[in-house]
Amino acid sequence: MQSAVHWALLGLVIERPSYGYELAHRFEHAYAGMLHLSGVSYVYTALDTLQRRGMIEELAGTRAGRQPKPSYRATVEGVRSYQQRLTAQIQEDLRRSRLFARQLAADTRLEFRPSDNYFEALSCQDTAVELSGQLKVVGVSLMKISNDLRWMNSGPLAGLGEISLPALQPGSSIMPGKVNPVVPEAVTMIAAQVIGNDATITIAGQSGNFQLNVMLPVIAYNLLQSLELLDIASRNLADHALAGLTVNQARLEAALARNPILVTALNPIIGYEKGAAIAKKAYAEGRPILQVAAEMTDLSVEELRRLLDPLDLTAGGIKGGGSAG
Numbered sequence: 603m604q605s606a607v608h609w610a611l612l613g614l615v616i617e618r619p620s621y622g623y624e625l626a627h628r629f630e631h632a633y634a635g636m637l638h639l640s641g642v643s644y645v646y647t648a649l650d651t652l653q654r655r656g657m658i659e660e661l662a663g664t665r666a667g668r669q670p671k672p673s674y675r676a677t678v679e680g681v682r683s684y685q686q687r688l689t690a691q692i693q694e695d696l697r698r699s700r701l702f703a704r705q706l707a708a709d710t711r712l713e714f715r716p717s718d719n720y721f722e723a724l725s726c727q728d729t730a731v732e733l734s735g736q737l738k739v740v741g742v743s744l745m746k747i748s749n750d751l752r753w754m755n756s757g758p759l760a761g762l763g764e765i766s767l768p769a770l771q772p773g774s775s776i777m778p779g780k781v782n783p784v785v786p787e788a789v790t791m792i793a794a795q796v797i798g799n800d801a802t803i804t805i806a807g808q809s810g811n812f813q814l815n816v817m818l819p820v821i822a823y824n825l826l827q828s829l830e831l832l833d834i835a836s837r838n839l840a841d842h843a844l845a846g847l848t849v850n851q852a853r854l855e856a857a858l859a860r861n862p863i864l865v866t867a868l869n870p871i872i873g874y875e876k877g878a879a880i881a882k883k884a885y886a887e888g889r890p891i892l893q894v895a896a897e898m899t900d901l902s903v904e905e906l907r908r909l910l911d912p913l914d915l916t917a918g919g920i921k922g923g924g925s926a927g
Contacts, residue, residue, distance in 0.1 A: 738797055744789050751844075767846070783843070807821065871909070
């Protein structure tokens, strides 16, 4: 709004000096509580335009044979006075903004500082858009974690069943004993909402015109909602899901023992073809890799346990060397 009014007043100051300055003077008093940062630009522009048209020289009586018009003299002097008052106001505003930022930083223990460019900050909502994008990253991460928990908790028969989440409420009126992962499910919905909020804020941020953005309410609403929802989601996921989950160690060990990928550790010792044969036989018969490898190679059980240790395999590298029958 300020930008539009400033440019309108600029036109009046140049075309109808006395009337334009009077309106500018009234505007200053009517909006005394608002920042005048954008206002100073229209005052400077007014003076520059007056100079280009030769009005200042005319006012000073420097053009031969012509007397300055009192209305023009009053206009330029008034605009210059307004410029000086605005400059003083801006300097005071800058001082106050620095004091405010320091006090806010002390109260919150967070880093706050005035914008490096007030015109840029007034003309866009990039800070809010960037913050929303960072909140979206948190939402995406929480959704990924929640979906992994849901998969690992799935079962008990047809699913993975690697972990058990706390049973917080009955899962189904027609399936007795069913336990739903209600907290991860709620978190995924929150994450979806935050992602949608970010899309809204993105559209709102790019919909501003000059120094006016009529979508500020929806930016604020969605930004505050995302912050509140992520706070709720993070606390509940930590307190009511992660803190109480248990690992189904026996099921994990049984599935890992039959995993054909373990044979990869034997390839440098027994060769690729024999390793592939062991993997296929173990998978077809539903037996542990170690058991089948003990039958099909000359390696001892102790040596196989050392070579096929899953924890040791996570360190990477190639083990062994040579060959065995």
